[in-house]
Each structure stands twice: as structure tokens, then as C-alpha cells.
Amino acid sequence: MICKGVEVLSPLANGFCFGEGPRWFEGLLWFSDMLGEAVHTVTLHGAMTTVALPGHAPSGLGFSPDGSLLIVSTQKRAVLRYDGDAVTTVADLSATAPADLGDMVIDDVGRAYVGSQAFEGGVIVRVDPDGSSTVVADDLAFPNGMVITPDRATLIVAESIGRRLTAFSVTPDGSLTDRRVFADGLDGPPDGICLDADGGVWAAMTLAHQFERITEGGTVTERIDIGDRAAIACMLGGPQRRTLFLVSAADAYPKRLVGTKRSRVDTTTVEISGAGLP
Template sequence: MADFTTVVSDAHFLEAPRWHEGRIWFSDFYGLGVSSANEDGSDLRVEAEVPGQPSGLGWLPDGRLLVVSMTDRRVLRREPDGTLVTHGDLSKHAAGPINDMSVDARGRAYVGNFGFDLMGGAPIEPTSLHRVDPDGTVTEVADGLWFPNGSAITPDGVLLVGETFGNRISAFDLTDDGRLTNHRVWASFGPLPTDRSVEVVLPALAVAPDGACLDAEGGFWIADATGSRLLRVVEGGTITDEIETGTPVYACALGGADGRTLYACAAPDFHAEPRKAATEARLLATRVAVPAA
């Protein structure tokens, strides 16, 4: 187990950490807000209030913030005056609450969704990935994904997507016009589910990839949502590093002044009602050898 410091405490459920312009940013699902802080957690600021439950974060080339609003299935955009406006409406496209997101250098956002009513106990269903263009146009770009979650775009234009209920990480080639091609399994940790019950599938997962980030040597750090650990994975599925956290973790990001601080979003569980009622979530930090991509 690595040495962790607590950077932020007393939150409901933290997700989507991002290092941006010298600060660590993150969403609090049930705190209904996006915040940022200095590397050590000082100077904590509320950046946006999102009644529809914030998740994935990203930035347009001109610096405007994009934030996923989960329950109303919209991607919001923060304007220079601080107001939030609808950037992309996925309510007629996504099969469940929308979740994490990666934004490419041209401002195109790739957004995953649950595919089913997780909190309501519905059966697991594979689902799609959608692209939101800078003008707000929504296009389905991939399907057949088992809860697409944390994602990242490599320097050579490959989109990696962790599939939480799929025991795997998928890869797509990202074309100049924003299409996803050549779907392949980048890392497999076990078989795809044969049962559709969350209660059956979740404890049987070898790895449940949740939030993730890339490092400078092509390693993909993932939070294992069922294993209370952070894993560094390389193409082919080899796990090069495993950090036990002693608590469930649901997302991670590399940042800090030298890019070698690994942040992790920790909470006792992911269930909505107990997380809404308590402020037990924390943002943790530890040090790693390879800096952020």
C-alpha cells in the first residue's frame, strides 16, 4: 500500500479528476458541483453548480469548460461570464445517465453512458458512445460497450475506453473527421458477462475499470471500482503497477507540478442514497514514477 495524503475531504462522491492549468479539478455527484484546488487541496473553489449531477469534465480549445450533466443527459458549457448553457443534448440518444467524457484537441467530446438504470436495479445492457461536436451535434460513434466509463486519447490518436462491466479496455482509432474505427480489445482481464444482474456480475469481475488517465510512457492508470486499488495497465493487458488504497476508488488523474502526483477519488461505496446522505468521500494523492502524458 502506497502512502496517500488526503487532498480534499467531506465530499459526497467525487469523480472525473482532471489536472488543468495548475489545479486539480473534480466533480461531486451529489454535491451537485464542480470544484478545483491547488495541488495540495488548498484554495478550494466552486467552479460550477450542476443540478443535473456533474461527472465528466473537459475543455474546448478556447478554454471553456465542458461538464457532463448526468441525469438530464446533457453536456454543459461554461461561458466566460460563468453561466452554464447546453452544449450538447443527448437525452434522445443515450440509453442511460451519461457519465465520463474525453475531449479531443478539436473540441469534440466523446461521452459514455450507463446504458441502463444502475441505481434502480435494472439488468445490465451494452450501450453506445456518442460524439458531441463543437456546434452541439450529437452522433453515435460506437456501440456494444459494457458501461463505457473512464477514457483518454493517446498522443497518436487512439481513444481508450474502460468498460466497467466488460472486464476490459477497448481501443478505437480516431479519424480526422471524428469517427471511431478499428474497435479492438486493448486489455482484457476476464470474460464478458453472461448474466445481466449487477449483483451477480459485479463481484465476479476481475477488474472493473472506472475513471482513468494516461502517463507519458503509454501506461493507462485505472481505478478498479471493485478492487480498492489503482492499476497501471499497458497494451495487451499486462498490469505493471498495483497500488492498494485500502478504500474503494472510482477515478484517478495524474497531475501536480511535475505530473507525478496520482490523484484518486475515494468513497465507501457508489450507492446513491448513502452517498447523498453522507460526506465521507475524499480526494487522495500519492506519488508515482512516470509523469502524465
């Protein structure tokens, strides 16, 4: 299939260091500024607010059933909770995770699936609402963005070093089974991902400088070229969940960007609405 290009991008937010983990919740886009030690929100009109997280490098975000925000603290290997007032630690994964943490997805009962980003031997850790943790998938090549399908039966994870999307069946007790390839041999390392109502996965193809919509089996149906910028993460939200939020950076390697403010969020409108979690 010849893939379509999405032509019109609209700038929404800039002036932060390294955006990650975008989530659409209650009419706002929420995203981490990993190097800026903060979480930002932005309205569809571009108005921003900031939650400062001194001493933390936040990445994955998600919302508990009670509406509180869970935040992955990458280097401290912990999951934090922000209740609108204070930040507390939900789970310390330093004894469980073999490498720094990355992205996260939360299911309807509040179980958080968190990736530990080892280049080899990466794992997904499930953090239950009581704060206990269990490794539910292993031997992953740098697990990154994750989504859960609308029927809550499948979790898809981006393996960045493996250049593939991998699917697992989600059992009623929250275990991950039946590992299988959703798409392989991708154009670049996939980073953040989101899912649409037709089962297509939008993926930030970091070193390929583009965002792609990928269907099961690996067909790319749409591409969004962003020039020399690194594609970091994406999220479907806004009216009818047809606004695709695109987070990009001036460089794919965060350590090169310390002290800069060249990350940004752009938007475009797509035909197929978002679905599933997050």
C-alpha cells in the same frame, strides 16, 4: 511480472459527497461532486473552490480549446458549458443516449466523446463544437473513463461491466474505427482512467479497492491498495504530470452515499509522467 506497490499516499481534499471525473488544468485539479451537485477545484496545497450546479448530477469534465469547462449532466443526459460566469447547455443527448451519461474526453478541436452507461448496449456519443451529436461506438458494456493517446490516433475506454479496456482508432473526422481489446479479464470493474507517457493506463478498479497501472495486453505493473474504500477515478497532473490524484468513496454505489461527505482525493508521486488527453 511482479507488480510494484506505491507506498505513500497524501490526503489532498475531502468533505464532499461523491467525487468523479478529475481533470488537471491550469494548475488546479478539477472534479465533479456528482451527488453534491457541484464541481470543485483544489490546489496542490488543498485550497478548494466550488461551482454550484443545482439540479444537475455532474460527472465527466473536460476543457474546450477556448478554456471553457464542459460538464456532463448525468441524469439530464446533457453536456453543459461553464465559461467562468454562467452555465449553459451545449447539447441535449436525451434522444440519443440509451442510458444516463458518465465520463467524457475532449480532443484538440473541441470534439467531446461522452459515454452513455447502459449495462448492455452502451454507446459513445461525439458532440461536435457546433452542438451536433453522433453515436460513434455502440454495444459497450457500461462505458466509463476515456483517454486519447498523445498522437491523437487512439481512444481507450473502460468498459466497467465488461471488466476490460477497449481501444478504437480515431479518424481525422472524429469517427472511431478498428475496435480492439487493450486489456481484458481485469481484477475489477474499471471506472475512471488516465494515461502515462509509456502507454500505461492507470485505472480505478472500483470493487477491487485499488488503483492499477495496466499495460496493453493486461499486465498489471503497479497496484495501490486503498483498504475498504471504492476506487472511483484517477488523474495525472501536478509538476511534470507525475502527481497521481486518486478519487475514492466510502461505497461504490452512489445512491448509498446521498447526504454524506466521505469522498476524498489522495495523491502520490509516480515515476512515469502523464500523457495524452485529458
